[in-house]
Amino acid sequence: MTSEESYGPVPLHKDRTTVLGYPRADLLTVLIGMPILGLLLGIALPPLARWLSDLPVLPWRDGITFVGSLDRPWQTAIAAGLGLVAGLLIAATDFDETLKLTLTDRELTADLHEKKRTIERARVSAVFLDGKELVVLDESSREFTRGVHKTAAAPLSKALRSHGYPWHDTDPHAALFHRWIPGAPGLPAEAHAVLAARKVALKSKAEEDVRDLAETMQGLGYVVRDEGKDQYWRPLAGEADGHQ
Template sequence: MPSDRFEKRPGAAEPRTTDLRHSKGDLWVLLAGLPAAGLLIGLAVPRLARWASDSPVLPWRDAVAFVGGLDAPWQTGVVMAAGLVVGLVLAFVAMAEAMRLRLTDEEVRVEQHDSTLVLRRADIAAVFRDGKHLVVLGRDSAELARGEHQAPAAALAEAFRAHGYPWRDADPHAALFRRWIPGTPDLPAEAHALLKAREAALKRDAPRDARDLAEAVREAGFAVRDEKGEQYVRPLVGE
């Protein structure tokens, strides 16, 4: 997985801008390492298929036998090329999904999912790490931004605190989350309907729909997070 680092850019008197982004080493791992791994996997797959085809309990035997029969040089080249393409796709997806940040004393610029979001410091109530994710909460305790960021928590804390942002060691509202159970009376019917639709979006691997539905849940007065395949929900609480 890619890691990030932060660089401070000099201003008139002292550094006022901090970039949290991919390092050159991380980019080399993504753009060279993953495609190279794809090539090697493409080279190995026909051999593994031939080895596995002797198993008496092998599922999809016909498909495995077909792959194992790809032993001509041109066929091996096609499989390796497919592995290369898959590696490149994974590299670019990882780069697009990873959160990139630029901090100033006045705002946080978030680049993620091919879009840019600018958050004013005055609108931010808390910033913290949730596993591998960096989370920014607004004044109503709703998530303003969430995304995977591989920089160490200490480096993130240093960068945000240097610009005066309210860094927290953990989610200040974690105790309010409860696992969503359809039909429970503590949530209105509207929230249940949105969470059910979001559950379906997660099951069909539609992250954009899941994000849009999370925003709709927020507009209904609740925050939602995912943990081990389950949705957890809490009411929004203002400062």
Template sequence: MGPAAGAEEGRVTVVGLTPGERLLLWAGLPALGIVLGFLLPPVADGATGLPWAPLEGPLELIASWEGPWVAAALAGTGLLLGAGLAFLAVLTCLRITLTDDRIRLDKDGRTRTLRREDVAAVFLDGKRLVVLAPDTRELLREEPEGGAEALAAAFAAHGYPWRDGGDPYAEHFRRWVPGAPEAPAGVNALLKARESALRKKSRQDAEELREEVQKLGAVVRDGSGHRQYWRPLIPS
């Protein structure tokens, strides 16, 4: 998506999809679905008989569908599918609402609120927005909409400690290897289970295990492949 929207009303700033991006999703995807549905039979007819075309039988069946009611039904199905995709796209984009004393986070139909006094640092780690607590545990690690400049301006406008240089504790991270003797008790087992979740691409399990690792006094972040890096909580 394009730059994040920073719609400020009084002392409230909203960072997320711009109105233009929302319009593109809500209007563009259903319209594309209508066109694809309407064109499905003639496209299938044109593909029938091509030596490289897969599933020749289903293509012939689709190509045989004729009549205005069939075209209307396919276009309607495309409309519904496009609207569904637009809904999912908007729902899964992170929306950040900032005030001087609260950060509200809306994503996947869920809402979280962080208090200003619980925020010690805000920065980008690659494409992820990270919020640290005073004890250096991560309160948030999510991919936001927009670029660093828009995010920095929005957080700074409300007095949050934005770090242009990134993670102030980056040098404390070390690569995790199974059985690392310096890891806090129990962390090795959790990171081993989390490595398995990453290999299985089980995002929800990986995030739940990240939270469990933090409860034991360590912070984890991901590197390339299935590499995991961890650091202990840093006392103030």
């Protein structure tokens, strides 16, 4: 079930609307291609396992030998079905983890992880790409949303600018970020504790915990981003002077 969180009142009239979701070509590739690929892999696995089982040195030999023994038609059908289901799950996960935007001249709605959030255009201070992720900042420079977006930069910026949103080619606050060093001055102990917990979540790939802890940091007055294995932080706008 989709939940909604509103950042500002809903307009009383409908504006021109632009939907920036999964590009149609990519959507067809994922929704059709991944299940077909999974189906084919399911069919190909037993013969491949039988071929691998002849190798003199083979890790997980017992498991591979078992897969290679699935040579009956009904077993092949089950393997193909499991591959198809796996492909569908991968496609659904990829779609769910892709940020979708709905734009009007009055407001922007972000749809990510089955959660919709809306912010008035007047409250948006910057929109930019950070690698493959699209970032929308509110008036305090807080990250209103951040997520992987499939639309290329040129049509994305054109669509946003056509509705009056402040597109930036780079993060306008990039110079304020500091690499997190445990216990280093500049952050309160509570923020250090949150970043330490987030480091553990990143290492264990607990994506929901990673996102929740980033939100916790914003509640403390800091934005956090990742570069490789390192976490970087910056104060929210208006609080930056105290961290110079």
